[in-house]
Amino acid sequence: MEKKTFTISVYSENNVGLLNRISGIFLKRHINIESLNVSESEIENVFRFVIVVHTTENWVKRIVGQLEKQIDVIRAFYHVDKETIYQESAIFKISSDLFFDEGQIETIIKDSNSSIVSVSRDFFVIAKTGRRSEIQELYDELQPFGIMQFVRSGRISVSKPQMKISSLLQEFQTITH
Amino acid sequence: METLKEKTASTTQATTIRISGAEAVIRCLLEEGVNLVYGYPGGAIMPIYDELYKFSDHLHHVLTRHEQGATHAAQGFARVTGEVGVAMATSGPGATNLVTGLADAQIDSTPMVCITGQVARQLLGSDAFQETDIVGISTPVTKWNYQITKASEIPEIMAKAFYIARSGRPGPVLIDITKNAQFDELDFSYEKCNGIRSYKPKPEIDLSKISAAAEMINTAKRPMIVFGQGIILGQAEEELKAVVEKAGIPAAWTILGLSALESDHPLNVGMVGMHGNYAPNVLTNECDVLIALGMRFDDRVTGNLNTYARQAKVIHFEIDPAEIDKNVKTDIAVLGDVKETLELLLPLLEPNSHNNWLEEFKKKDAIEFDKVIKNDLFPEKEGLTMGEVLGQINRASNHEAVIVSDVGQHQMIACRYAKFRQSKSNITSGGLGTMGFALPAAIGAKMGAPDREVVAIIGDGGYQMTIQELGTIFQTRTPVKIVVLNNDFLGMVRQWQQLFFDKRYASTELTNPDFVTIAQGYNINARRVTKREDLAAAVDEMIASKEAYFLEVCVEKEDNVFPMIPSGASVSDIRLS
Ligand SMILES: Cc1ncc(C[n+]2csc(CCOP(=O)(O)OP(=O)(O)O)c2C)c(N)n1
Numbered sequence: 001m002e003k004k005t006f007t008i009s010v011y012s013e014n015n016v017g018l019l020n021r022i023s024g025i026f027l028k029r030h031i032n033i034e035s036l037n038v039s040e041s042e043i044e045n046v047f048r049f050v051i052v053v054h055t056t057e058n059w060v061k062r063i064v065g066q067l068e069k070q071i072d073v074i075r076a077f078y079h080v081d082k083e084t085i086y087q088e089s090a091i092f093k094i095s096s097d098l099f100f101d102e103g104q105i106e107t108i109i110k111d112s113n114s115s116i117v118s119v120s121r122d123f124f125v126i127a128k129t130g131r132r133s134e135i136q137e138l139y140d141e142l143q144p145f146g147i148m149q150f151v152r153s154g155r156i157s158v159s160k161p162q163m164k165i166s167s168l169l170q171e172f173q174t175i176t177h
Numbered sequence: 178m179e180t181l182k183e184k185t186a187s188t189t190q191a192t193t194i195r196i197s198g199a200e201a202v203i204r205c206l207l208e209e210g211v212n213l214v215y216g217y218p219g220g221a222i223m224p225i226y227d228e229l230y231k232f233s234d235h236l237h238h239v240l241t242r243h244e245q246g247a248t249h250a251a252q253g254f255a256r257v258t259g260e261v262g263v264a265m266a267t268s269g270p271g272a273t274n275l276v277t278g279l280a281d282a283q284i285d286s287t288p289m290v291c292i293t294g295q296v297a298r299q300l301l302g303s304d305a306f307q308e309t310d311i312v313g314i315s316t317p318v319t320k321w322n323y324q325i326t327k328a329s330e331i332p333e334i335m336a337k338a339f340y341i342a343r344s345g346r347p348g349p350v351l352i353d354i355t356k357n358a359q360f361d362e363l364d365f366s367y368e369k370c371n372g373i374r375s376y377k378p379k380p381e382i383d384l385s386k387i388s389a390a391a392e393m394i395n396t397a398k399r400p401m402i403v404f405g406q407g408i409i410l411g412q413a414e415e416e417l418k419a420v421v422e423k424a425g426i427p428a429a430w431t432i433l434g435l436s437a438l439e440s441d442h443p444l445n446v447g448m449v450g451m452h453g454n455y456a457p458n459v460l461t462n463e464c465d466v467l468i469a470l471g472m473r474f475d476d477r478v479t480g481n482l483n484t485y486a487r488q489a490k491v492i493h494f495e496i497d498p499a500e501i502d503k504n505v506k507t508d509i510a511v512l513g514d515v516k517e518t519l520e521l522l523l524p525l526l527e528p529n530s531h532n533n534w535l536e537e538f539k540k541k542d543a544i545e546f547d548k549v550i551k552n553d554l555f556p557e558k559e560g561l562t563m564g565e566v567l568g569q570i571n572r573a574s575n576h577e578a579v580i581v582s583d584v585g586q587h588q589m590i591a592c593r594y595a596k597f598r599q600s601k602s603n604i605t606s607g608g609l610g611t612m613g614f615a616l617p618a619a620i621g622a623k624m625g626a627p628d629r630e631v632v633a634i635i636g637d638g639g640y641q642m643t644i645q646e647l648g649t650i651f652q653t654r655t656p657v658k659i660v661v662l663n664n665d666f667l668g669m670v671r672q673w674q675q676l677f678f679d680k681r682y683a684s685t686e687l688t689n690p691d692f693v694t695i696a697q698g699y700n701i702n703a704r705r706v707t708k709r710e711d712l713a714a715a716v717d718e719m720i721a722s723k724e725a726y727f728l729e730v731c732v733e734k735e736d737n738v739f740p741m742i743p744s745g746a747s748v749s750d751i752r753l754s
């Protein structure tokens with residue numbers, strides 16, 4: 001079976017140790033996590049993990065099954081890239097000298113749709129949000145001038161199909177109360 | 178002073194009482210109907226042990242000789258009763274000694290709650306004396322775990338622990354309680370847990386799947402059932418039998434499904450898997466519909482997946498959605514509690530009998546009898562076989578005993594030949610294959626079913642992994658019967674060395690101590706049998722004994738267990754010699 005990039009979304013309670021339990025599911029199957037992001041979700045007190053893996057659909061199905069089985073996981077889903085809107089963020093720290101000495105930098109920043117978030121005497125900071133490939137492109141362009149620091153976030157994504165978490169939680173409320 | 182009766186009166190309706198966290202733990206256990214726990218004390222759990230002392234009239238604590246023994250005893254208790262087994266340990270080494278039992282309970286879906294003491298909240302992360310991250314360590318081998326750091330959390334978390342351990346597909350839960358939470362006071366009241374919003378113990382039943390399954394079964398010419406422990410855990414023995422009988426379907430079992438259907442049932446066609454019976458293994462690859470009930474297609478059952486039941490349509494009745502299509506692709510997945518789904522299936526089935534198909538099982542049984550069983554049960558050679566010992570135990574116990582087996586050749590022999598009339602009677606470590614399981618598990622089984630005969634069948638190797646639990650038997654006077662089938666070898670490994678490593682017996686020969694003397698040192702009646710003519714009488718004496726009894730049988734050293742599916746081979750390539 002062909003390997004693809006899958007985005008796994010996990011809705012969960014916010015409990016200490018859950019990250020360990022979730023990453024263990026990948027560890028046990030020797031599957032590398034390409035990127036991981038944990039944040040609040042659209043529902044109060046419900047957390048959302050966005051995990052990117054490169055594997056076969058067979059494996060991702062099994063992993064989602066194991067994720068859903070965890071007590072503190074409300075639901076888990078997986079999507080291929082075309083079913084999601086996704087982005088990553090990156091920030092670059094660059095020496096201020098460059099900005100003044102190398103006229104091209106300004107053009108690069110403009111063309112890449114990135115923004116300058118901070119300027120000081122010694123360095124300035126550029127932020128870029130977009131697909132991995134767009135960030136990579138900017139990286140490649142800035143690299144020859146020297147990048148003092150670079151960091152890129154995990155993928156964040158929303159799915160085009162519905163995930164129906166709220167109704168699931170509501171259903172639970174009506175059953176138990 | 179309040180009387181103990183008041184002390185243990187249900188606090189469910191009562192208003193809250195102000196008590197210590199340690200006392201709250203005990204009251205939670207009582208609220209959950211627990212009156213027996215296994216464990217081993219130490220610094221970080223002393224406040225709870227102090228309360229155990231005060232509540233000893235209501236909650237019986239059994240001191241095992243090792244924390245691993247406490248887990249296996251709790252498992253034995255859980256497997257024979259269907260209730261949650263409870264084990265306790267202190268922090269650090271006490272907690273890490275629980276890991277094997279947790280892993281065993283996790284893979285065999287055994288309901289168990291383990292409680293560990295932990296260093297005080299303010300010491301966490303300081304590498305304090307006997308501090309270990311047991312929540313981190315036990316995460317992959319627990320259904321759920323949690324660290325309590327505040328006394329006020331105790332009632333809700335304990336209620337959750339029991340609910341999770343026993344509901345849905347059961348499993349082990351570990352609750353780690355810091356010492357300050359045991360000492361501190363809380364306003365205690367107890368409410369049982371009846372739901373967790375992020376946890377769905379039973380998937381909803383899709384009726385269309387049931388009718389599709391019924392139709393497929395009704396039109397099948399060569400249907401075959403393979404049932405697993407799900408039948409026992411789901412208390413679906415009656416439903417299984419009704420389905421088997423109405424549709425006339427031969428039913429085989431996995432090692433953990435054993436005893437869910439009586440051994441002598443005409444449609445019981447034996448064990449599938451590596452050392453299972455010849456007929457159900459070979460015919461797995463000839464049936465047209467394979468109906469899997471509460472089993473998970475373990476690799477020891479399926480052999481090579483690429484050649485497993487390829488010709489068959491597969492129907493999988495299962496409570497755990499993660500098991501569907503995990504190993505074997507199903508045509509119809511019937512999710513739900515197997516007791517409920519079988520109950521719904523039954524009226525849709527047409528009465529049938531598949532006599533010609535059943536004949537094929539009988540023909541293959543005859544081949545297995547001739548090539549294997551005859552020599553195991555009625556040997557003509559001089560040396561004793563493990564099989565004939567099982568035959569004698571069956572006879573003497575009238576098929577009524579609970580058989581607790583360890584891991585190795587003797588386990589396969591025990592599961593192949595032990596006969597049962599009653600469910601929950603075969604207790605063995607299936608998924609993990611934990612040597613050392615049987616002796617402590619037999620203690621738990623006997624305490625869970627005091628009116629039944631409990632016979633542990635153990636190898637000379639595995640016996641020495643938890644032999645110290647003889648001390649527990651001695652102290653508690655638990656009348657378990659212990660049979661060691663001594664071949665002076667780690668027999669199962671030796672068998673593989675003989676068959677697949679040119680007889681290079683690397684570290685599998687054992688120089689054994691005098692087991693009879695050891696048992697006598699614990700004041701346990703003990704006897705050794707080396708000759709066939711003494712066997713029947715010795716087994717009779719053991720079964721007749723009202724007290725614990727140790728029987729060592731010196732068996733042929735280099736016997737092998739057959740049939741056998743070599744690992745990686747197809748079920749239909751099962752070897753008879
Ligand atoms: C804790 C543990 N260690 C190692 C093994 C691997 N193993 C499986 S069977 C076996 C031999 C068991 O020997 P014995 O208890 O004498 O039983 P026999 O096979 O001789 O009947 C071993 C070492 C295991 N299953 N469990």
Ligand SMILES: [Mg+2]
Nearest residue numbers: 636637666668
């Ligand atoms: Mg042995």
